[in-house]
Amino acid sequence: MTETPSLDIYYFPTPNGRKIAILLEELGLSYNLKIVHIGQGEQFHPDFLRISPNNRMPVLVDHAPKGGGAPVSVFESGAIMMYLAEKAGRFWPQDVHKKYDVAQWVFWQMGNQGPKMGEHGHFHRADAENKHGDLSYPLRRFDNEVDRLYGVLNLGLFEKDWLAAGEYSIADMICYPWAALWKDRTSVDISAFPYVQRWLEKLSQRPAMHKALEIGKDLYQGPDKLTPEDREKFAKILANQRAVPIPEAWRQKKA
Numbered sequence: 700m701t702e703t704p705s706l707d708i709y710y711f712p713t714p715n716g717r718k719i720a721i722l723l724e725e726l727g728l729s730y731n732l733k734i735v736h737i738g739q740g741e742q743f744h745p746d747f748l749r750i751s752p753n754n755r756m757p758v759l760v761d762h763a764p765k766g767g768g769a770p771v772s773v774f775e776s777g778a779i780m781m782y783l784a785e786k787a788g789r790f791w792p793q794d795v796h797k798k799y800d801v802a803q804w805v806f807w808q809m810g811n812q813g814p815k816m817g818e819h820g821h822f823h824r825a826d827a828e829n830k831h832g833d834l835s836y837p838l839r840r841f842d843n844e845v846d847r848l849y850g851v852l853n854l855g856l857f858e859k860d861w862l863a864a865g866e867y868s869i870a871d872m873i874c875y876p877w878a879a880l881w882k883d884r885t886s887v888d889i890s891a892f893p894y895v896q897r898w899l900e901k902l903s904q905r906p907a908m909h910k911a912l913e914i915g916k917d918l919y920q921g922p923d924k925l926t927p928e929d930r931e932k933f934a935k936i937l938a939n940q941r942a943v944p945i946p947e948a949w950r951q952k953k954a
């Protein structure tokens with residue numbers, strides 16, 4: 700009889716979700732894949748908000764944490780990768796020099812590359828809709844910022860095989876899915892960043908990368924494949940969010 704894996708991964712095949720899939724495939728771990736249909740608003744379900752009050756996937760729940768005890772639940776992809784790498788004892792060397800070399804790139808990705816590339820895509824999609832007025836300021840702002848961020852990666856990879864610690868680590872895995880998006884971003888001239896180009900090429904050839912990028916891939920439809928009705932529905936759910944009040948179900952459970 701096969702054992703049920705102890706890891707639940709709440710997932711949708713976007714760059715932030717793929718980071719976790721890459722690490723899990725590199726580690727060769729089994730996991731229960733729990734698809735969160737973010738275009739249908741499943742991220743606002745009261746049970747999901749319990750483990751992800753930021754209404755975002757990915758989320759990890761480990762039912763067999765090191766040392767035992769209650770399940771550990773983690774949101775934010777950077778924290779999830781640290782958790783998994785630390786538990787497995789791979790891809791995050793713990794010697795103080797290497798540990799913080801890796802950590803700084805993980806934090807850089809979470810605070811810079813992910814959010815800025817996300818906004819870059821948001822404003823380019825909004826511009827293509829032709830109904831939001833003059834967006835030249837945010838377009839210029841995020842085109843510049845994304846160019847700057849590819850430059851940061853290029854500096855970080857100068858004459859190096861890997862971003863940090865002299866070895867393949869969660870620093871590379873976390874930066875890859877967003878960096879690989881240059882193909883869809885017309886404002887990015889990848890030939891200006893040869894060290895990034897070489898690194899992307901090398902990472903794209905890893906078998907675990909291939910496997911990870913297949914996971915749930917049919918669930919994702921690019922904006923060009925959506926009907927106008929679906930596009931409107933998704934925009935309502937994803938692009939106009941405000942604070943979520945405490946769910947009624949949480950209060951009832953307490954009473």
Ligand SMILES: N[C@@H](CCC(=O)N[C@@H](CS)C(=O)NCC(=O)O)C(=O)O
Pocket residue numbers: 713714715716737742754755756757774775776777809813936937
């Ligand atoms: N900082 C978060 C960002 C996660 C994130 O933005 N996830 C998006 C998909 S890429 C999501 O779940 N969006 C749902 C929504 O916007 O409501 C992380 O790295 O885990």
